[in-house]
Amino acid sequence: MRFTALFAVASATISAVSASTLDFSSISLQSLLGGIDVSSGNKYGAPKAPWIAGSTPGWYFGSSPSKFKTLPCLSGIICAILELFPDCLHCPSAPPTTPSPSDGYAQTFSNLTGATQASDYMTYGLVDTVAQCKAMCNSVNGCNFVNTYHDVNGKGGSTQLTCSLFTSCHTSADADNMGGQTQPDGTVDYITNSDGWCKQ
Numbered sequence: 001m002r003f004t005a006l007f008a009v010a011s012a013t014i015s016a017v018s019a020s021t022l023d024f025s026s027i028s029l030q031s032l033l034g035g036i037d038v039s040s041g042n043k044y045g046a047p048k049a050p051w052i053a054g055s056t057p058g059w060y061f062g063s064s065p066s067k068f069k070t071l072p073c074l075s076g077i078i079c080a081i082l083e084l085f086p087d088c089l090h091c092p093s094a095p096p097t098t099p100s101p102s103d104g105y106a107q108t109f110s111n112l113t114g115a116t117q118a119s120d121y122m123t124y125g126l127v128d129t130v131a132q133c134k135a136m137c138n139s140v141n142g143c144n145f146v147n148t149y150h151d152v153n154g155k156g157g158s159t160q161l162t163c164s165l166f167t168s169c170h171t172s173a174d175a176d177n178m179g180g181q182t183q184p185d186g187t188v189d190y191i192t193n194s195d196g197w198c199k200q
């Protein structure tokens with residue numbers, strides 16, 4: 001009797017382990033995050049790149065999570081839950097509050113009116129600061145480049161910085177997403193303060 005119970009527990013454990021990690025994480029996490037799939041296969045919640053009409057950011061990392069109730073906010077209990085799932089978004093460690101000259105990134109362009117548009121797009125979200133965007137890149141496997149910018153009139157009017165991540169470094173040559181998408185309220189978005197940072 002005792003053996004049978006133990007055997008049942010053991011087989012349940014084995015079948016859970018042998019189920020694909022990805023399926024397991026996207027199903028359980030999606031239900032925990034209100035239907036949002038933050039696995040790497042879904043571009044960490046932002047399957048449509050920012051230059052695609054109708055795209056929305058996948059996550060928010062910053063100090064005002066209460067302003068972004070519809071996005072997974074990378075703070076609090078969510079971080080502990082995400083830690084349980086290897087192939088998905090994770091909370092970065094908090095970046096230093098004073099920018100350091102040796103944060104591991106070199107700037108490739110600054111203050112452009114175009115955002116990076118390239119096929120090695122990984123994910124994008126919203127942040128408060130450039131340092132937070134670099135911290136996000138450090139927490140995503142394979143990320144080597146961050147592009148931060150203001151998408152004026154875009155992203156539902158959010159004034160936060162957009163933070164897009166890529167696997168390869170880019171120069172101003174690929175910063176050719178100028179916005180131009182008509183928003184639900186009839187305004188057209190445009191890009192300001194676009195900066196590129198290559199991980200060293």
Ligand SMILES: *[C@@H]1O[C@H](CO)[C@@H](O)[C@H](O)[C@H]1NC(C)=O
Pocket residue numbers: 111113193
């Ligand atoms: C960035 O560019 C805008 C014009 O596009 C300019 O008004 C602003 O002063 C620039 N900012 C910096 C920090 O150079």
